[in-house]
Amino acid sequence: MAGTTLDGPFIAPSSSPVARSWRRYRAGIFFVLPALILYLLFMVYPFFRSIYFSLTSWNGVTAVKEWVGLANYRELIGDRLFWLSLQHTIIWVIVGTIAPIVIGMLLAILLWRRPKGFTLFRTFFFMPQVLSTVVIGIVWNWIYNPIFGILNEALDAVGLEDISRGWLGDPDVALYAVLVAAIWATIGFVFVILLAGLQNVSKDLLEAATIDGANVWQRFWNVTVPQLAGVLNVVIALLLIGGFSVFDVVFVMTGGGPANATEVLATYTYKEAFTQNNVGYASALAVVITVISLIASVTFIRLRERQEA
């Protein structure tokens, strides 16, 4: 560890062990303490408060928070809407992770050799990433609008009237319609990271594989992908964490509707906590989100370690 090298010359021998360790550690404490205080107050403390709230029936107002033990969690188990939003969240995590990676990978590989127009493509592919989810949500709301949206207009123009519909109003497709907007906004991010990762893929290995008669697909799957494993892991981890807590784009585009077809855990938690005043119950939901996303992250890290071992 780097720190141990500082033990030497400038720490003078001292009278008491307390004073000695103070002198030894005071610089470190000075550097870390401001961040730690803020973090403890605004992250760690609220985190544990969430768990505490989840064991009460608090409505956000009364001075007394009535202790109800695990009642909120028991209610969760029988709550149809909870299971529905969990199911939607899982769909979101799966599709919202795979799709941007597949498309981002395609674009990264096409631009790998920096064809003409490289900067132009890269700039515009990445552009949605700099926009706020509110803007993306509104833009896509318009695209899907059944009266004047360009998606239906475009489908009609190419003779696909049968497909065109009120995208955000059809419970069977609404979740995927919102997902498409989110994916559209995420591709750029995944793409630039994979593009950067590709720069470290060994061209010699690829060439060797070509000479051995491997086709494009084999080269991609057996040579490129393994070398990208590290970068892919990062991307997957980021998309997973973002997916479990997805809120903004759903809230802006559908608010969970129609008929709860796009309700995800985070929007459901928001409603319970901040429009229905069921703070205790909402906190139980929040704890569940935390546990699920921790389990997913840990499992993912474990898998990755096993793979690497």
Added chain:
Amino acid sequence: MPRSRPWLAALSVIAFLISLTAGPLLSDAQAQEPVELRVWDQFTNPTESENAEAIYAAFEEQNPNVTITRESFSTDQMRDVVNTAISSGTGPDVIFYDAGPGYAGVLADADLLLPLEDYASQHGWTERVAEPAIEATTIDGTLYGMPLQTDLIGMYYNQTLLEQEGLEVPQTLDELVTFCGEAVEKGYIPTAFADNDGWPAFHQFSMTANQMVGPDGIQALLNNEGSWDTPEIVTAIEAFFVTLRDAGCFPEDPVAIPYEDGNSLFYNGEALLHTTGSWLIAEIEEQMPDFEVGFVPFPEIEGGVGRVWISGVGSAWYIASATQNPDEAAAFIDYLFSQEAVEQWIEGSRYFVPVEVDTANIEIGPLNSQVIETLQTAGDEGVQFGYNVDVLAPPEFNEMMSSGFQAILVGGKTAEQQAADLEAAWNEGMPASEATPSS
């Protein structure tokens, strides 16, 4: 709400005079202290928005120490954020919010609204405003809000286009079904029903349910007597959400279309009918100068009690319990119900304020007079209004109406299931919010 005659008969001249004198007195007493009042309202369309600004400005002029900071929200967004805002203690002082246990009731249960009893007696509000309307904003025996709008819900029709196409205004559900077929054939959208927001369906259900079980039946249900899971309610649900859907009465994908866009379909003549409330009159007059528009109760459903108008209190003024300036907030609300302001609400925003006014010198359109005349029949022999269910139901029930009717519209649920779910949601919601007020 069924209305009784007294409020119309008793012209509250005294209250009016009190309000004239009390206003200046109050502001004189506190003129030194500059005060900011934060007001959240739902007047988003341009006509209503400008009118509200003008009324606020007039109040500011009379009370130079008070500054009004106004913010307006769409109904949907207001419902999303009003709780956090009010409980933050730094949000609005005065809000214009939907009445009933599902909306303001949630806030009152959480002690976020200021009881208005004292101010009401101080300013004579209860004498000035119609009693049934006051009851709708009374929660568990305490007055919390001052109702500004009495709504009438029915069916608008575009008379100009109907004449042009040789169509008749449908009087029964069967006629409506036939009408839809003909309208589609002529290239029109029959009704501008758009349910992306979820709440437009509440009103459709109120219209059909009141016909099927009668306003008395609905009142019983609201009083926690009886069940929503009955064949009559199933028929009521089917009449609108299944029969009319299958008859092609709605625009394509009604669940995908926001309410505002549905309105536009009616304004620009693409749709011939629009089943919604009287709050739209100002916009209709503004947007449809070339069309003659009529307003009737929903067509008769076989097996029911016949056609009824639906009436209810829309939104009302509330004061946040966290406000620093309750006296000024009350003075502001008092002004909003002064003779001068009421005339302006009626003339500029086309609201039906449940306050006795002399409409002689107010300029109103034909639709307006029709609604006013209809509302004034309240209490007449044999006249009964239906209840607008959502402003009297607990939030769980409204949530089930919102998602359930959307599900039916897209074919994901049957009317029977929905009736059963409504009953379950009612029972879930009732213990907490107690029995609903009614007259």
Added chain:
Amino acid sequence: MAVTSAAREPFASTPAASRGFNLGRLAGRGVTYVILIAFLVIFLLPFIWIWSSAFKTSQEIGRNPFALPTELRWENLVEAWTVGHFSEYMLNSAIYCAAIVAGSVALACLAGYGLSMLPLPGRDSVLVLFLLGLTVPFQSVMIPMYYLLRDLNILETYWAFILPGIAIRLPFGIFLMRGFFRGLPPELGDAARTDGANEWGVFRQVMLPLSWPGLATLIVFQFMWAWNEFAMPLIFVQRDELRPVSLGTMFFFGRFTADRGMIAAGVTISMIPVIILYLLLQRRFIEGITAGALKS
């Protein structure tokens, strides 16, 4: 940063390039461009549509969405700017961004340095505590955070978004900066120490100047987050005059649902500044994001 500097090198000597021209390759290139251009359309069309709609009336937008505006109507933009309070929102966003970026970068830089270069009791536990924050979603803390901010009486100030904003961005910042400092040889500080500099002096004079690449990455990351964050101001910022652009745009959208030209204008206004900034500094943005993501 090794990754990104490599990215700048042109690829002259790839195996495929050296094989020269043939028909298959030409066809391949054709397919490549067809796909690339298709995606370019997918990414650009929505922007062009919204921008051109900002110059149209609501009726025009409904009539033919693809048509270009018949004339350049600036009224929508002017009106949206005035009634939409966008100048206020922009200023607020700038304040939030400046404070959150400055605060989180400074604190993360200090803590990242302390946690990698200085002795500290329980250092590993502190580090793990911070790193756990990377996997904890905002929902885990948002409810108590709201009541905490309320009890601290700062919900009506800019702090309501700034303080938790900094706190929630600390884990990422610390992780990034710690990784960066660990890449620097610790001996660098020894010379300064023998000259009698204290630890602050070593950090200020030796380490900080070397950490600019890391800081630049962190600044880009935190800026993008702060500018676009939505949930936190939605819950914590209740006053219109304190709202950032993202939130202001959402309420604007709700207020003018039926006025399409107005919506398009509002959305255009709200995205223009960040798009201009991005186009000017696009390489910085992309490299910052890449480096930040790969380091974490």
